[in-house]
Amino acid sequence: MxxxxxxxxxxxxxxxxxxxxxxxxxxxxxxxxxxxxxxxxxxxxxxxxxxxxxxxxxxxxxxxxxxxxxxxxxxxxxxxxxxxxxxxxxxxxxxxxxxxxxxxxxxxxxxxxxxxxxxxxxxxxFVRRFDRSYANAFAQVSEGGIGRPFLVRSQTCDRLDPSGFFVRFAPSSGGLFMDCSVHDIDLARWMLGQPKATRAFASGTIAVPHDLAPLGDVDNAMGIVEFEGGARAMFYASRTFAHGHEPSTEVIGTEGKLLVGAGAARDRVVLSDRHGVRQQAVDDFFERFANAFEQEMQAFVDACCGRRPVPLTLQDATEATRIGLALTASLKSGEVQVIS
Ligand SMILES: NC(=O)c1ccc[n+]([C@@H]2O[C@H](COP(=O)([O-])OP(=O)(O)OC[C@H]3O[C@@H](n4cnc5c(N)ncnc54)[C@H](O)[C@@H]3O)[C@@H](O)[C@H]2O)c1
Structure with a gap:
């Protein structure tokens, strides 16, 4: 042993x-x-x-x-x-x-x-890479199941936390794109085959009254990123969803598309009563990615012990920061950012 x-x-x-x-x-x-x-x-x-x-x-x-x-x-x-x-x-x-x-x-x-x-x-x-559904989607994209992937639409949307945690967290998080969309950015690069990003544009808004404005952050934002070779990505992040935590990612290819995580339903139970038809929602990322966090730690330990290769590189993380910074700069300036 x-x-x-x-x-x-x-x-x-x-x-x-x-x-x-x-x-x-x-x-x-x-x-x-x-x-x-x-x-x-x-x-x-x-x-x-x-x-x-x-x-x-x-x-x-x-x-x-x-x-x-x-x-x-x-x-x-x-x-x-x-x-x-x-x-x-x-x-x-x-x-x-x-x-x-x-x-x-x-x-x-x-x-x-x-x-x-x-x-x-x-x-x-980047915990989502260890989620069973994202891993399955990546395998199918890699096997050519949707032809050549050229567009990723990905979102990270949190349920509104009325305690204001995300406002207190804002000064150290790097802002909405660096904190939340960085997951989607990594997923987009992963699914699209690590293309080089060339330009970024972003816009955002504060949808719910709180103290984010003095911190230069927003609670809802969208970004568009262009990559060399023609691939594109669209990101949406929100801190203010009313119903629950709803991350999802769509990968569109020349011969099909894949969707990971439509809606925020907790499970397959649908309640129908005199108020209508409804499902319970996932609370937060801990609940949605509980198994992925376990798999991620196992992957790290296994890599340290030489049992399997490290599943992602520091260069991937640097590129995610590079794109997140460009989106953040565009959000603040209103200008398209050239990414070098
Ligand atoms: N993968 C994900 O989905 C995900 C989710 C949440 C947070 N995060 C990341 O995890 C990190 C921590 O986030 P959090 O939400 O747990 O923050 P947090 O503020 O709740 O926790 C930070 C911890 O660091 C400790 N700390 C502060 N200074 C320290 C120091 N010098 N040495 C040792 N410990 C120190 C604090 O005591 C606290 O325990 C951030 O980088 C965040 O982006 C990732």
Missing amino acids: PQALRLGIAGLGRLGRRHADNLVHRTRGCVLAAACSPVPEELVHARDALGVARLYEHYEQLVQDPELDAVVLVTPTALHADQAILALEAGKHVFIEKPLALNLHDCERVEAVAAGRPQQVAMVG
Whole structure:
């Protein structure tokens, strides 16, 4: 039996807790040996609820722990690049939540350090690639099932959170395109065969009154991206859907099209009564992608152990940031952005 991979996790917030729970209870071939957070209650949670023994207040302590083989970063996006580089330089494999970084210089710094350490895994968490339906769609596109794919329409739409979480999150998220559409951007490139983006245009609006305007963000936005060779993508992101969480992606080809995720129905139950005919909706991305988050962590652990190749590259993550930045710049300026 090969020894279990020993992991440390940094960040035990909204998503970090879910990853930690998966690593402890569902991911095979690993041990969650350490956790790091500047928030004492989060370390108490790691110790008491998850049985994590080694607890660190400072990230530098976590990466220097000689007992660890790998680090999982679920920290605020602005910290990703420096923390990923510290992990790689300490000889650890590293998983980095999306987006890799909020500027291209940071993406390229991580790529450069990782390129010098090809024996270490550096993987960015584009979770939808690990969803069964998206994987099936990709397989069918790859096998030529819809001919030559040339257009992707993809959306990430959250149910309105009346607590205002997304407003508090806005200063560190990079905005709607970098936070939400970055998933759709990655999917579009994946489905279209990684074409180079050449131009982007975006427009947005604030549909529900709250304090986003001073932060330069919007709660609904659309973007169009052109790629070399003629492929195109259209993105829509919303924080204000009334009924539930509704991501979906349509891939259109010369001989057919594929649709992943029509509507927000939770399951196949349809209630018909005197009010009409209706279904319950998916609450949030945790619910929609619960299985994909499990598969993603398993893929990372398996890659670290040499059991399968890393399923996506840092270059993919850099390109997603490049396109997300161009859309964000267009949203703010109203101008078409040339992507170089
Ligand atoms: N894949 C997805 O669908 C998805 C969904 C949500 C969030 N994310 C990404 O995950 C990351 C975290 O998002 P979140 O919603 O969990 O945020 P969050 O604010 O809830 O959690 C951030 C965590 O980082 C910790 N932290 C802050 N500074 C730290 C430091 N210096 N060292 C160690 N820990 C530190 C905080 O204590 C907190 O536990 C972001 O990059 C976000 O884009 C991805």
